[in-house]
Amino acid sequence: KRIVVLISGSGSNLQAVMDAIDAGQINGRIEAVLSNKAEAFGLERATKAGIPALILKHTDFESRESFDQAMIEKIDQHKPDLIVLAGFMRILSAEFVRHYQGRMFNIHPSLLPKYKGLHTHQRAIEAGDSEHGCTVHFVTEELDGGPLAVQGKVSIDGDDNAESLQQKVHKVEHQIYPLAVEWFCADRLKWTKDGVELDGKQL
Numbered sequence: 182k183r184i185v186v187l188i189s190g191s192g193s194n195l196q197a198v199m200d201a202i203d204a205g206q207i208n209g210r211i212e213a214v215l216s217n218k219a220e221a222f223g224l225e226r227a228t229k230a231g232i233p234a235l236i237l238k239h240t241d242f243e244s245r246e247s248f249d250q251a252m253i254e255k256i257d258q259h260k261p262d263l264i265v266l267a268g269f270m271r272i273l274s275a276e277f278v279r280h281y282q283g284r285m286f287n288i289h290p291s292l293l294p295k296y297k298g299l300h301t302h303q304r305a306i307e308a309g310d311s312e313h314g315c316t317v318h319f320v321t322e323e324l325d326g327g328p329l330a331v332q333g334k335v336s337i338d339g340d341d342n343a344e345s346l347q348q349k350v351h352k353v354e355h356q357i358y359p360l361a362v363e364w365f366c367a368d369r370l371k372w373t374k375d376g377v378e379l380d381g382k383q384l
């Protein structure tokens with residue numbers, strides 16, 4: 182399958198997917214990496230791997246809609262089967278989301294539906310939770326609200342702070358994101374009108 186990855190920063194999740202492809206775990210290819218920030222380190226990761234690294238600055242556009250339209254045009258040149266949001270820090274317009282409905286994943290650092298939005302690690306600690314984690318989900322118009330695909334858990338220990346928890350969760354992100362992409366590319370994971378299915382069973 183043909184994959185396009187969207188990033189805004191370090192791209193460690195992008196790296197995890199690239200590594201899983203190199204290891205033969207994923208039956209797919211990253212056709213392009215697109216960043217809204219020119220300085221995103223993930224662009225270097227892509228270039229090093231021989232993957233086209235594209236920059237489209239949202240600040241060059243007048244509106245969210247015109248930026249998203251330009252992204253669609255750039256992305257669709259690569260005819261993607263799957264869009265992977267990997268630390269892409271822009272809210273997407275309804276039109277963009279609809280265009281890639283059922284074929285766009287995001288990863289969020291919490292056990293959704295808990296803690297949508299920012300500062301998830303701090304919020305989990307403050308709530309006194311004993312566990313925390315990350316979620317790969319299909320993207321819908323509701324921010325961090327789409328149907329869940331894969332979750333990974335970590336325990337919150339007494340001496341954890343937001344920073345240490347973030348590091349623990351990041352490690353798990355690097356396991357579950359390649360897994361979700363692997364399953365999608367093998368046609369094992371899909372979102373149909375009946376909900377999200379893995380190997381023909383509803384999640």
Ligand code: GRF
Pocket residue numbers: 190191192193194195267268269288289290315351354
């Ligand atoms: C991750 O924590 C992910 O959950 C969030 O953005 C971060 C991206 O990290 N959506 P990286 O750029 O993949 O290292």
